[in-house]
Amino acid sequence: MGLFEFQGKEAGTAGQPLADRMRPKTLDDVMGQDHAVGPGSLIRAAIEKDRIFSMILWGPPGCGKTTLARILAGETHSHFVEFSAVLSGVKEIRAVIDVAKSQLQLHRKKTILFVDEIHRFNKAQQDAFLHHVENGLITLIGATAENPSFEVIPALMSRCRLITLKPLGREDIVSLLQRALTDQDLGLGKLNLGMETEALDFLGDLADGDARFALNTLEVAAYVLARESRGKDRESRRIMTLTEMESALEKRALLYDKGGEEHFNLISALHKSLRGSDPDGALYWLERMLSGGDDPLYIGRRMVRFASEDIGNADPNALTVVMNAVEAFRFLGQPEGELALYQACAYLATAPKSNSLYAASHGLKDAIQKTGSLPVPLHIRNAPTKLMKEIGYGKGYEYAHDHKDALTPQEYLPDLLKGTEFYRPTTRGYEKVIKERLDKWKDLKRKLKKE
Numbered sequence: 001m002g003l004f005e006f007q008g009k010e011a012g013t014a015g016q017p018l019a020d021r022m023r024p025k026t027l028d029d030v031m032g033q034d035h036a037v038g039p040g041s042l043i044r045a046a047i048e049k050d051r052i053f054s055m056i057l058w059g060p061p062g063c064g065k066t067t068l069a070r071i072l073a074g075e076t077h078s079h080f081v082e083f084s085a086v087l088s089g090v091k092e093i094r095a096v097i098d099v100a101k102s103q104l105q106l107h108r109k110k111t112i113l114f115v116d117e118i119h120r121f122n123k124a125q126q127d128a129f130l131h132h133v134e135n136g137l138i139t140l141i142g143a144t145a146e147n148p149s150f151e152v153i154p155a156l157m158s159r160c161r162l163i164t165l166k167p168l169g170r171e172d173i174v175s176l177l178q179r180a181l182t183d184q185d186l187g188l189g190k191l192n193l194g195m196e197t198e199a200l201d202f203l204g205d206l207a208d209g210d211a212r213f214a215l216n217t218l219e220v221a222a223y224v225l226a227r228e229s230r231g232k233d234r235e236s237r238r239i240m241t242l243t244e245m246e247s248a249l250e251k252r253a254l255l256y257d258k259g260g261e262e263h264f265n266l267i268s269a270l271h272k273s274l275r276g277s278d279p280d281g282a283l284y285w286l287e288r289m290l291s292g293g294d295d296p297l298y299i300g301r302r303m304v305r306f307a308s309e310d311i312g313n314a315d316p317n318a319l320t321v322v323m324n325a326v327e328a329f330r331f332l333g334q335p336e337g338e339l340a341l342y343q344a345c346a347y348l349a350t351a352p353k354s355n356s357l358y359a360a361s362h363g364l365k366d367a368i369q370k371t372g373s374l375p376v377p378l379h380i381r382n383a384p385t386k387l388m389k390e391i392g393y394g395k396g397y398e399y400a401h402d403h404k405d406a407l408t409p410q411e412y413l414p415d416l417l418k419g420t421e422f423y424r425p426t427t428r429g430y431e432k433v434i435k436e437r438l439d440k441w442k443d444l445k446r447k448l449k450k451e
Helices: 003-011 042-048 065-076 090-107 123-134 170-182 197-206 211-228 242-249 261-275 279-291 296-314 317-332 338-350 356-371 386-390 431-450
Strands: 055-058 079-084 111-116 138-144 161-164 193-195 238-240
Touching: 042 065, 042 161, 055 065, 065 079, 065 111, 065 138, 079 090, 090 111, 090 123, 090 138, 123 138, 170 193, 170 197, 170 211, 193 197, 193 211, 197 211, 197 242, 211 238, 211 242, 261 279, 261 296, 261 338, 279 296, 279 338, 296 317, 296 338, 296 356, 296 431, 317 338
Parallel strands: 055 138, 055 161, 079 111, 111 138, 193 238
Antiparallel strands: none
16 A cells, blocks of 8 residues: 555545645644734735735745745635746746736636746746736746845846745644644544654754645654554554654755755855854854765865965965865765864864955956056066067066065066055964064165165
């Protein structure tokens, strides 16, 4: 007997997954999103006035984006069309537009077009919506777990309201699980199954705000327990223990999309913790990324960049430490090599900080963009041919090692940029030594120019 056959016999459904059966049917049933759909919210007011607007629902997996779109369609008695951006293209969009025109002309019905994973549509596909959203032919509800600022074209964003949904809290997840266990019609009530508080809390934590994951996991665990109980007294209530839940579940990776926005959120958290000299925070975010399955070498590359961008010459050894850590990881692999990344992470977090080189790079880019390709001063050009010498290449060049302290007052920048300081070392770490050295050299050069 297959899992979905079992569901149909026990719960009175025809193969419909538990997560789908337990979807809220009204706004009042929606959990954890009071800010978006509660009393006084924009969405609730729009439903009451039958003035549904186009919107982008942005939130993590399992927070109720699809459910909310279906409720909006039902509450307004609109014609509801749902498709996934993964499977559909411009051809399907045009077909929906044609149907929307017929619904409006023949039945006076508005069309709500729900596009799941709208961020997967390219620019041309998103452009296809614009005119019809603008003239009100369709009300577009897009759903995405990615940051729409990056994934949805500005023209479409300007025609839609952004509604941010939150991951469900543990209490909401536990409440949903309890309801699923007791619901005789849509849930698992006919299984006469309960769960220990520890097992409920465990699954509530593990779901990490994803209601769909929680219900799908409960369904699998219930099925396993039901099979093990086959032939036993079905009248007595079975209580699922934490051990049984863990056994049925085995292990779930942390909620983490390596290619999506959460990836960039986590690397940002790691970078900012390192910059803020917080080794505990930095190590935490490092482990979050490693546990989530991110590429350790990607993390290593980011730490190499950090060593130059945020530490630089305040501790020149930082770059060496992180490069050695990356090589150690290449040599050892996982999991042994992860400790080298930990070592580098802690070193970077506790090293003195300077962004002088980073600031210098931006100053140089700006100067070059403004001044263009300034010619190299003649005196610091090589003169490998007689002709070049005759036209002044290398004329007047002062060989530093021929002078005391290897210093000369000659200029090395183009004439237009003479005297410009791009690199301004701080007084932190080894850069303090560099700053003192440069200040001393400047004084000596000024004296030499006067002589």
